[in-house]
Amino acid sequence: MRHILLLLLSFGLGAHAVPKLSPLFSDNMVIQQNADAPIWGTAKPGKAVTVSCSWSGKVVTAKAGPNGRWMATVRTPKAGGPHSITVSDGKKVVINGVMAGEVWLCSGQSNMEYPVKGWTSVLNADEELANSVHPGIRLLQVHKVASVVPSARLVTNSPTWQVCGPSTLPEFSAIAYFFAREISAKEGVPVGVIDATWGGSNIESWISAETLRLMPDCRDSIDRAAYMPWRNSPAALYNGMISPLVPMAMRGVLWYQGEQNELRGWQYRDLFTMLIRDWRRKWHADRLPFYFVQLANFHERRNEPVEALWAELREAQDMALRLPATGMASAIDVGLGNDVHYPNKQEVARRLLLIALANIYGHDCVFTGPRYMNHIIGDSRVMVEFSDVAGGLVQRGGRISGFTVAGPDHVWYNAEARIVDGDAGLVEVWADGVSMPVAVRYLWQDNPEVTLYNGAGLPACPFRTDDWPLLSYGKYRSNSDY
DSSP states (O other), rough: OOOHHHHHHHHHHHHSSOEOOTTTSTTTTTEESSSEEEEEEETTTOOOOEEEEETOEEEEEEEEEEESEEEEEOOSSSEEEEEEEEEEESSSEEEHHHHHHHEEEEESSSHHHHSSSSSSTTHHHHHHHHHHHHHEEEEEEOOOOSSSSSSOOOBBSSSEEEESTTTTSSSSHHHHHHHHHHHHHHTTSSSEEEEOTTTOOOOGGGGGGHHTTTTTTHHHHHHHHTTSSTTTSHHHIIIIGGGGGOOOOEEEEEEOGGGGGOOOOOHHHHHHHHHHHHHHHHTTTTTEEEEEOOOOBBOOSSSSSSOOOHHHHHHHHHHHHSSEEEEEEEEETTTTTOSSOOOOHHHHHHHHHHHHHTSSOOOEEEEEEEEEEEEEEEEEEEEEEEEESSOEEOOOOOOOOOOOEEOTOOEEOOOEEEEEEETTTTEEOOOOTTTSSEEESSOOOOOOOOEEEEESSOOOOOOSSSSOOOOTTTTOTTTTTT
């Protein structure tokens, strides 16, 4: 027994003799270019750890704390490579194949998790895989981990970053890959994408407990979650999958989530902005780019005006654009209607790409569809003014559908619409059953028919001019939540 104890003790000391790194810092990684990038890991408590990079003659020294954790910050070069990073506390660990480039964190639920192949597969999946040899694109997939406390330990589905190719790509996020492919091609830089997703997850699970406690209706749920670590426990996925990534250097975040919160669009207004602010605080970056996808069309198409929970959730997502450095890619015309997991992830990635190109990479490109700007009520008709028409409003199909009008009785009627001045973004809207219109809505359906676009081919965004009570008002819990 004494020999076993001595062996265990010596093994423990030996484990701390070589510095250990987070899987973020492994062979084939991409490190954010032109940044002060933290590198961290564990070593024997009190041990001095040095970090040297092949692109620089500087040696950075850190000291392992009482818990063995250490962190050093290095200045990264412009895009390029391969480089190496050497970490030593007397014994060396060398990270090879390091590329400096753009790093993006991609997170959310199933439509962001949706892989290139393996579910119903993306459009042209076999062709996409055959053409997926991109040495400059690197993939890191975070393992699905729910935790009751913030974790410093990152668990990944592979021991190192993976070089993109037919054997490494099939189970990776399709949106993340297509986005990375286009950024790499257009900017001529390596791109690293991190897939931290879990299908069926609600937004509360991705927000830290300390932030959730600011919402009175979440406090009891957080306390109960301490005994129930599962996917939809408040803060569980933040703790297990996001906390271990903090404070890695990155360019921005891509987010696609909301379906699991479909019953609670009103509450989502607060939760979504809380999540964005929460992550930005954790990264100490008030303007960390945060680009997200507005829910696609889904459910049965209705011919008559109805209140619509998905429309309410879309409105909540749209409201997050009030925060700086945010962008929204509408998916309202790319869904299947009868399947929440639609295959055209290429178009969604393209729309996210446009936001990044215009707002980060200095391209002169249109990145949003027409947006409601103003309306004027005159007699029995409403003149709606759109911004972002990008060469003029375009009607697709025989008629413009999707508008509804209501009078003082708050009863909604399907409306007719015509483009009065496409370049000025003016659309006239009316309904025969409404002689005194007081409010207008557009695409206020779960699965609307989209016929109004701008000159860049991007769909007009849904909106409403009324502030009348919604179905989700006052709803703070669903059957799948606490």
